[in-house]
Amino acid sequence: MGFFLETLFGGLMAGMLYSLIALGFVLIYKASGVFNFAQGAMVLFAALAMARFAEWIPKWLGFDNLIVANLLAFVAAMALMIVLAWAIERLCLSKLVNQEGITLLMATLGISYFLDGLGQTLFGNDIYSINVGMPKDPAMILENVFEGGLLLSKEDLIAAIIAAALVALLALFFQKTATGRALRAVADDHQAAQSIGIPLNRIWVIVWSVAGFAALVAGIIWGSKLGVQFSLSLVALKALPVVILGGLTSVPGAIIGGLIIGVGEKLSEIYLGPFFGGGIEIWFAYVLALAFLLLRPQGLFGEKIIDRV
Amino acid sequence: MLYRENGQFKTSYAADQQIFPILQDRVAIGALLAIAFVIVPMFGSEYIFRAILIPFLILALAALGLNILVGYCGQISLGTGAFMAVGAYGAYNFLVRIDGMPLIAAMLLGGLSATVIGVLFGIPSLRIKGLYLAMATLAAQFFTDWAFLRIGWFTNNSTSGSVSVAKLNVFGLPIESPVAKYLFCLVVVCVFALMAKNLTRSAIGRQWMAIRDMDVAAAVIGIRPMYAKLTAFAVSSFIVGVAGVLWAFIHLGAWEPAAFSIDRSFQLLFMVIIGGLGSIMGAFFGAAFIIVLPILLDQVPQWFGIPLSTATTSHLVHMIFGALIVFFLIVEPHGLAKLWSIGKQKLRLWPFPH
Numbered sequence: 001m002g003f004f005l006e007t008l009f010g011g012l013m014a015g016m017l018y019s020l021i022a023l024g025f026v027l028i029y030k031a032s033g034v035f036n037f038a039q040g041a042m043v044l045f046a047a048l049a050m051a052r053f054a055e056w057i058p059k060w061l062g063f064d065n066l067i068v069a070n071l072l073a074f075v076a077a078m079a080l081m082i083v084l085a086w087a088i089e090r091l092c093l094s095k096l097v098n099q100e101g102i103t104l105l106m107a108t109l110g111i112s113y114f115l116d117g118l119g120q121t122l123f124g125n126d127i128y129s130i131n132v133g134m135p136k137d138p139a140m141i142l143e144n145v146f147e148g149g150l151l152l153s154k155e156d157l158i159a160a161i162i163a164a165a166l167v168a169l170l171a172l173f174f175q176k177t178a179t180g181r182a183l184r185a186v187a188d189d190h191q192a193a194q195s196i197g198i199p200l201n202r203i204w205v206i207v208w209s210v211a212g213f214a215a216l217v218a219g220i221i222w223g224s225k226l227g228v229q230f231s232l233s234l235v236a237l238k239a240l241p242v243v244i245l246g247g248l249t250s251v252p253g254a255i256i257g258g259l260i261i262g263v264g265e266k267l268s269e270i271y272l273g274p275f276f277g278g279g280i281e282i283w284f285a286y287v288l289a290l291a292f293l294l295l296r297p298q299g300l301f302g303e304k305i306i307d308r309v
Numbered sequence: 310m311l312y313r314e315n316g317q318f319k320t321s322y323a324a325d326q327q328i329f330p331i332l333q334d335r336v337a338i339g340a341l342l343a344i345a346f347v348i349v350p351m352f353g354s355e356y357i358f359r360a361i362l363i364p365f366l367i368l369a370l371a372a373l374g375l376n377i378l379v380g381y382c383g384q385i386s387l388g389t390g391a392f393m394a395v396g397a398y399g400a401y402n403f404l405v406r407i408d409g410m411p412l413i414a415a416m417l418l419g420g421l422s423a424t425v426i427g428v429l430f431g432i433p434s435l436r437i438k439g440l441y442l443a444m445a446t447l448a449a450q451f452f453t454d455w456a457f458l459r460i461g462w463f464t465n466n467s468t469s470g471s472v473s474v475a476k477l478n479v480f481g482l483p484i485e486s487p488v489a490k491y492l493f494c495l496v497v498v499c500v501f502a503l504m505a506k507n508l509t510r511s512a513i514g515r516q517w518m519a520i521r522d523m524d525v526a527a528a529v530i531g532i533r534p535m536y537a538k539l540t541a542f543a544v545s546s547f548i549v550g551v552a553g554v555l556w557a558f559i560h561l562g563a564w565e566p567a568a569f570s571i572d573r574s575f576q577l578l579f580m581v582i583i584g585g586l587g588s589i590m591g592a593f594f595g596a597a598f599i600i601v602l603p604i605l606l607d608q609v610p611q612w613f614g615i616p617l618s619t620a621t622t623s624h625l626v627h628m629i630f631g632a633l634i635v636f637f638l639i640v641e642p643h644g645l646a647k648l649w650s651i652g653k654q655k656l657r658l659w660p661f662p663h
Contacts, residue, residue: 035440095639101439102385106582107638109575114631117624125620237447237571244444282455286448290433293445297437 006152007266013156015262016163020218021239022246022254023167024211029248030187031207034093034104038112040236042212045084045119047219047228049077051128070132074216081212082205084115089204116233125230130223159221166217167255170210174251183207187249241289247299256300261285312656328506345495350488358487361600366494367555369596372580373505373589374548379578380587381509382541383521384434388446389549389577391453394569396423396550397557398463401472405465412479416497416554423550424543426453431542435535438524450571457566473563490559497555501548506589508544517541518587582634585646594645602626 021039028036053073058064061072088111096107174180185193186203194200222232238261246257269281292299312333319325329335353362375389400419404410430449434442457463464472477484484493508514516537519527528534557564576599584595603626610617617625641647 035443092635092639099638102383103638103642105385105440105443106578107635109578110631110634110638112631113575113579113627113634117627117629117631121621121624121628125624240444240447244441276459279455279459283448283451286444286451290445290448293433293437293441297441 007270008263009152010156011263011266012259013153013160013262014266015259016160017218017222017258018238018242018262019255019258020163020166020214020221021236022242022258023170023251024214024218025239025243026246026248026251026254027170027207027211027214029243030251031183032093032186032204033101033190034108035101035248036211037105037108038115039211039215039239040233041112041115041119042081042084042215043219043222043236044228044230044233045115045219046077046081046212046216047130047223047232048119048123048128049080050074050216050220051130051223051228052123053077054130055128066131074220077216078213081216082209085208085212086205088208089201093204094201112233116230120230128223128228130220130228132220132224155225159225162217162221166214167251170214170251173210179206238285241285243299244289245292245299247301250299250301253299253301261288264288312653312659314657326510328510342499346492350492353488353491355487358491361604362491363487363494363560365596365600366491366498367552367560368577368580368600369593370494370498370501370555371549371552371577372584372592372596373502374545374550374552375577376581376584376587376589376592377505377509377517377548378541378545379581380585380591381514381521382517382538382545384431384538384541385439385443386446386545387443387571387574387578388430388449388453390569390571390573391446391450392423392427392546392549393553393556393573394453394457394566395426395546396420396553397564397569398457398472399423399550400554400558401474402463402465404474412477412484412558416551416558419554420547420550423553424547427542427546427549428539431539431546434538434542447571450574454566454570469565471563471565474558475562477558484559494555494559497551501551502589505544505548509589513537513540521587579630579634583630583637583644585644586642588643588646590649591644591646594649598645599630602629 021043024039024042025036028034028039050073053076054069057072057076058069063069092107092111093104096104174184182193182198182203183206185196185198186200190200193203219228219232222235226232239258242257242261243254244257245260246253246255265281265284268284269279273280312331314331314333317330317332319330324330329338349362371389371393374392375386378384378386396419398419399422400415403418404412404415426449430446433445437445458470461467464470479493482489484490509517516527516532517540519530519532520534520537520541524534527537553569557568561568580595580599581592582595583598584593585591603622606617606622606625606629607619637644
């Protein structure tokens with residue numbers, strides 16, 4: 001029982017991080033109908049920027065303080081993500097307005113390749129670490145309930161709390177601010193939003209910046225856990241089944257989908273894996289999402305029925 | 310001045326419907342084939358065959374297969390690498406498990422196994438499209454990666470996970486030297502290119518294009534979406550599977566599933582986009598471009614005395630591919646093939662535009 005719960009928690013934590021990446025997908029899809037394949041590359045790019053700025057800024061300015069360095073690096077990385085959002089909107093998306101979804105998908109695939117190359121050219125291609133002072137030692141809980149207690153990583157717990165806080169922050173932003181209202185209006189109907197004077201281009205820059213912010217947070221958490229390296233860009237491919245499962249247009253769907261995939265992956269690896277020869281973690285999420293596509297194409301919480309052929 | 314079609318009157322349907330209706334085109338393609346079949350084997354060096362020509366031919370074949378699906382039928386696929394892998398491992402198993410299996414038969418059977426898997430993963434395309442389909446084909450990619458790595462039966466229980474073939478021959482002729490390998494690939498590619506060209510000009514090809522342009526309208530005029538889409542998946546994955554067999558047997562010789570990873574799928578998709586969606590010629594242009602660009606980037610800075618590290622080169626290649634994809638999607642969605650045909654159009658009137 002204790003082992004099962006540990007696996008369950010491990011899965012929930014992994015799922016939380018998938019949700020963070022999936023959140024970026026959903027934000028952009030809702031606001032502009034673009035299925036952003038480049039979200040993974042953005043996570044890698046943001047994490048690389050964060051790791052390297054945290055290393056460079058103390059050298060340039062000549063001080064030695066981890067917290068200040070991290071804060072400055074965060075601000076610098078965020079500024080970079082905003083510039084990136086602006087550049088993507090200006091150079092790519094604004095030229096592809098009204099194109100088919102498949103074209104936009106391929107364009108974001110191009111962006112993702114470009115970002116992979118750019119990030120590693122600018123920031124180098126070693127494995128870097130991000131040290132934001134997350135505790136590395138595990139914690140024991142519920143020692144009097146189970147024999148031996150449950151082993152939980154404090155780092156995962158903090159990551160989960162940050163993720164939850166981010167979601168709450170985004171929810172507030174979407175529900176309570178004027179910009180958030182404008183974003184929701186654009187998501188509902190591009191033309192109607194435009195006709196009441198909402199500037200589409202600026203909204204897109206904002207939404208890509210917000211997605212960049214989500215990417216940065218996800219990048220920092222993943223990066224401090226596993227180190228910043230190219231494979232980070234591939235982890236994001238896991239977020240695809242998450243959004244399919246949760247529904248492309250639903251923020252809660254991204255969260256729940258992420259949790260389901262995270263837990264499903266870990267549990268299936270432990271309990272089903274031995275029957276298939278192990279390693280089924282690689283495809284479990286995809287096959288689950290594929291089954292969902294056949295039975296309920298709009299996902300768990302998707303609003304719209306996608307057009308059947 | 311030379312490229313004029315004045316005076317070339319078509320007096321029969323056959324003459325009107327031939328693949329290259331203009332005499333100059335027929336001469337040019339004949340000359341190209343003559344160079345490819347005769348001159349190149351006489352003068353090519355081993356490096357050119359191994360590093361450029363053989364990969365170019367095989368990837369062009371795979372891109373051709375993918376183009377039928379993406380360019381002609383409008384169904385996106387991110388699982389091309391998987392279908393190549395199915396072809397390669399399928400053919401390997403037929404070759405190893407059946408005594409005296411000829412190479413050509415194994416190759417075609419490998420293609421057929423890819424067809425079966427392709428149709429299987431194409432079935433979701435009847436209900437979903439666009440990005441959802443991308444997701445379904447991605448599932449195929451990850452699933453086959455895993456299956457060929459973990460299920461021992463496919464690799465004939467090879468302990469290292471890597472399999473190899475040796476002593477290939479066709480009708481008793483050994484395919485060992487680079488020239489023989491090159492000629493074998495060339496013949497296969499020519500046959501399949503001709504077949505693909507004719508398929509896309511025929512009724513079924515027109516059905517694919519109708520589905521691509523607007524599926525509802527296509528259904529209204531009596532095209533069965535299920536039949537059209539599944540045939541596109543079948544033909545496409547057959548060609549891709551055969552390309553996979555060639556890639557594994559002829560180009561690599563010994564291989565493991567990583568040879569057909571998701572990077573391969575993306576690379577092929579890029580070939581199709583850069584070369585030209587919905588064009589047979591485009592597959593060749595795209596493959597040539599994507600094979601040659603990294604080699605050029607590797608060599609050209611050295612000529613100018615600026616040595617770039619391999620890592621920098623590969624990042625530059627990534628950036629250039631990414632930028633070009635976006636560029637072509639914005640400026641010329643029909644890719645290099647369209648630029649080529651625009652050039653030919655201009656040439657018709659040159660130098661007197663009247």
